[in-house]
Amino acid sequence: MKKTGILASAIFLMGLPAMADMVVENCIIREAPPGTKMTAAYADLLFVNDEATQALRLPGAEELRLGFIPELSDRVETHQVKQVDGKMVMSQTGKVKLPNDKVKQLKPGDHHLMLMDLKKQPKAGETYEIEFWFSYTGEVTCLAEVKTSEEIMEIYK
Ligand SMILES: [Cu+2]
DSSP, rough: OHHHHHHHHHHHHHSSSTOOOOEEEEEEEEOOOHHHOEEEEEEEEEEOOHHHHHOOOOOOOOOOEEEETTOOOOOEEEEEEEEEEEEEEEEEOOOEEBBTTEEEEEEESSEEEEEESSSSSOOOOOOEEEEEEESEEEEEEEEEEEOHHHHHHTTTT
């Protein structure tokens, strides 16, 4: 019994060389009002720590390193919102740790991607591809829809 299990997982691993499962969904870019040079992007990230992933023996927790949206910005940062003296303050943060088997939301008031020095104003209804880079998992692209602040408030309420 045990032998069969090991063989089966060995074959499974050969078919998926160094591939862990990452699911990226619900990608959203906030519409930038005229004159604004930056805006935020959000997404749901799910790192699946299944048997194949565990067999890779990753040296630490999976992390989001960065997102790329070359159509809109050449300078994307990971940000975090924190409460400082009763005020919500946004600051640049490094890599974002991802829990195993649990959705990590990049969302308003929490971690998010910040698109700096916008090349153009993203307008509601437009779509842009975001490429997410992780520490261990390969890049994952997600088609993000631009939504208004009102729409975003409804989604994350
Ligand atoms: Cu920000």
